[in-house]
Amino acid sequence: MGKNRWFLPLTSFLGFAFLYAPILSLVIFSFNANRLVTVWSGFSTQSYVDLWNDPQLLPSALLSLQIGAIAASIALVLGTLCAVALVRFRRFRGKTVLQATVSAPLVMPDVITGLALLLLFVAMESIIGWPQGRGILTIIIAHATFCTAYVTVVVQSRLSDFDYSLEEAAMDLGASPVRVFFDITLPIIAPALVSGWLLAFTLSLDDLVIASFVSGPGSSTLPMIIFSKVRLGVSPEVNALATIIIGAVALGVIVFTITQMRRPRAKA
Amino acid sequence: MTTGPAYARPAARWDVVRRVLARFGISGRALVIAAPAAWLGVFFLLPLAVVFGISLAEKQFGRPPYSDLLTTEEGTVQLTLHLSNYIRVLSDPANIYINAFLSSIRIAAVSTVFAILIGYPMAYAIARAPEKWRNILLMLVILPFWTSFLLRVYALSGFLRGEGVINNFIGLFGIPPLTMMQTDFAVYVGIIYSYLPFFILPLYTNLVKLDPALLEASADLGARPVTTFFSVTLPLSMPGVVAGAMLVFIPAIGEFVIPSLLGGPGTQMIGRILWDEFFSKTNWPRAAALAITMLIVVVIPIMLMQRAQNAVVEGRR
Numbered sequence: 001m002g003k004n005r006w007f008l009p010l011t012s013f014l015g016f017a018f019l020y021a022p023i024l025s026l027v028i029f030s031f032n033a034n035r036l037v038t039v040w041s042g043f044s045t046q047s048y049v050d051l052w053n054d055p056q057l058l059p060s061a062l063l064s065l066q067i068g069a070i071a072a073s074i075a076l077v078l079g080t081l082c083a084v085a086l087v088r089f090r091r092f093r094g095k096t097v098l099q100a101t102v103s104a105p106l107v108m109p110d111v112i113t114g115l116a117l118l119l120l121f122v123a124m125e126s127i128i129g130w131p132q133g134r135g136i137l138t139i140i141i142a143h144a145t146f147c148t149a150y151v152t153v154v155v156q157s158r159l160s161d162f163d164y165s166l167e168e169a170a171m172d173l174g175a176s177p178v179r180v181f182f183d184i185t186l187p188i189i190a191p192a193l194v195s196g197w198l199l200a201f202t203l204s205l206d207d208l209v210i211a212s213f214v215s216g217p218g219s220s221t222l223p224m225i226i227f228s229k230v231r232l233g234v235s236p237e238v239n240a241l242a243t244i245i246i247g248a249v250a251l252g253v254i255v256f257t258i259t260q261m262r263r264p265r266a267k268a
Numbered sequence: 269m270t271t272g273p274a275y276a277r278p279a280a281r282w283d284v285v286r287r288v289l290a291r292f293g294i295s296g297r298a299l300v301i302a303a304p305a306a307w308l309g310v311f312f313l314l315p316l317a318v319v320f321g322i323s324l325a326e327k328q329f330g331r332p333p334y335s336d337l338l339t340t341e342e343g344t345v346q347l348t349l350h351l352s353n354y355i356r357v358l359s360d361p362a363n364i365y366i367n368a369f370l371s372s373i374r375i376a377a378v379s380t381v382f383a384i385l386i387g388y389p390m391a392y393a394i395a396r397a398p399e400k401w402r403n404i405l406l407m408l409v410i411l412p413f414w415t416s417f418l419l420r421v422y423a424l425s426g427f428l429r430g431e432g433v434i435n436n437f438i439g440l441f442g443i444p445p446l447t448m449m450q451t452d453f454a455v456y457v458g459i460i461y462s463y464l465p466f467f468i469l470p471l472y473t474n475l476v477k478l479d480p481a482l483l484e485a486s487a488d489l490g491a492r493p494v495t496t497f498f499s500v501t502l503p504l505s506m507p508g509v510v511a512g513a514m515l516v517f518i519p520a521i522g523e524f525v526i527p528s529l530l531g532g533p534g535t536q537m538i539g540r541i542l543w544d545e546f547f548s549k550t551n552w553p554r555a556a557a558l559a560i561t562m563l564i565v566v567v568i569p570i571m572l573m574q575r576a577q578n579a580v581v582e583g584r585r
Contacts, residue, residue, distance in 0.1 A: 008389055008392065008396070011386075011389035011393070012390045012405075016408060019408075019461070019464065023415070023423050025427060026419075077303075078303060079304070081300050081303050081304050085297075089300075092297070098308075101309075104571065107518050107567060109519075109566075109567070111522055112522070112542075112559045112562060115319065115542065115546060116316055116318065116559065119319055120311070120314060126332070145307070145308070145311040148304065176286070178296065202414060208525060209524050209543075212547075223416070226416075226418055226422070227418060230422045231528070234426060241419075246415050250411060250415075253410065253411050254407070
C-alpha cells in the first residue's frame, strides 16, 4: 500500500503537468515584450495590438465562426435524422450500409476526406457546372459531411437509452409520429442536440486539412492562416489569439462544470 | 380530456400531408432516411468513387491536371485506365511510399503504447479520486480537447524548440540544449500530447463503473494490491483500454499537422506524403492512388477491427 500512496498522485500530477505546461507557457509568452517569444524580456500587450491590426487573423476567425455555425447546423439536422432512422426504424433496406457510411468518417484520415471531396467538386464542376469554383460553400459542405457522423453518434447514444413509454402515451392520445417527435422526443434529446452541435462546431473550427483541400482563393479559414504563420516559427499574434481562445473556452467549460456540479446538490 | 383533442387537431394536418405523400408511394420514414442517405451518398461515397477513378488516370498539364478516362475518338468511346500510379506506389525506386506507410504505423503504434502507459494511471487516479475531485479532474482532461488542436501542437513546438522552454530550463543547470524539434521524438510527444485525453476518457468511464466489492473480495482473499490490479482491475478494464487506444492510433496514423509542424524532413508519414503529392507536386492521380491504398491497407482493417470489437462488447452485455 505504501507504494500506491505516492504512485498515483505523482503520475497524475506529471500527466496533468504534461498536458498544461505547454499551454501555460504559450499564455505567459503572449505577454512578452520580445518578438522572439521564447526569451522573456518584460511584460507587454504588444502582441494583442499586433493581433488586432493583423490583416488576416481576425477576418479569417470570423469566417471560421460563420462556416462552423452553418456546417454544425446542417450536420445537426442530418445527424439527428440519421440517428432517428438507425435507432428507431426496426429494419429497412440499406440500414447496414447507412450505419457503415455514417460511421466511416470517424475513422477516415482527413487527407483522404479532403482529397476525395476536392476531386468530387472538380469533377462535378466540369460535368454539371456546380459548385462554381471552390470557396466558402465547398468548405461548409465538407464540414457538414464529416460533422454529421459525430452528431449521429452523440444523438444515437441518447436515443438508445430513451423511455419509449412517453412516446407511446402520446401516440395513444392520438398524436401523429411527426407531432410526437417535435413535442416529446425533441425536448428529451435536446441536451444531446446541444452537445452534438457544439462538438460539430468545434470540429469545424479546428479543421485544417479538409478545409485546405476544398477552399479556394479568398476563403482561408483561421486554422489555414495560423498554420501558414506558425509553419516557419513562432508568431506572437498567434500566441495572443491562442490565449484569447483558451481563456474563452476555459471560462465556458468551468462555468458548465460548476453548474453541472451544483445541480445534484440543489436537488438534495 | 383536453390533451386528446389538442393533439388530434394538428395531427389531422399532418395526416393530409402523409396521405398526399403516400399516394406517390412515399412514407414519412422514407423521407427521414432519404435526407442523410442522399447527403452521405453524394458527399461521402461518391467522392471515394471519384478518387478511385482518378487514381486510374495519368498526370497531365492543364486543368484539371489528369487525363480523361473516357475519350471519344471517331465515334467510339475509349476507356483508358492506367495502373502506373499503383505500380509506382508499391515499387518506388526509393520505396518512399511503402516506407511512409510502415513508419506511420510504427509511429502511431509506439505513441499509442506510451499514451496507455501515461494515461492508465491518470484515468485510474481520477476514477478512484474522492467524488468532489472527480469532476474537476475530468474537466481538466476534457478542457484541452475544446481548445484548438492546431494551437496545442503550436504550444508544444514552443516548448520543444531549440531556444524553447525546456532548453532554457535545463540551461539553468548548465546542460547544453537538446535538439528535440524536427525529430521523430517530437512527433511521438506531439501525438501523445494531442490524443492523451481521448485515451483517458473511455478508460475512465470503464474504470469508474468497476465494482469496488470485487477489489475488496480480492484483498480479503489475501491478494496484494499489485496482484489485485493485474488479475482483477486490468482484465476488466480491457474494453476501455482498447477503445481508448483506438482513439489514439486511428487519428495518429493519418496525421498531417503533427509531422509537418514538429517532425523533420526525415519524418515521412503517409498523411504528409499524400499532402505533398497533391499540393507540392500537383500529381492528383498519384495522390488518389495513395488515398485508395491507404483506404485498403489502413482504414478498412481498422473499420473491421472496430466492428469485431463492438460485437465483443455487445456480446458481453
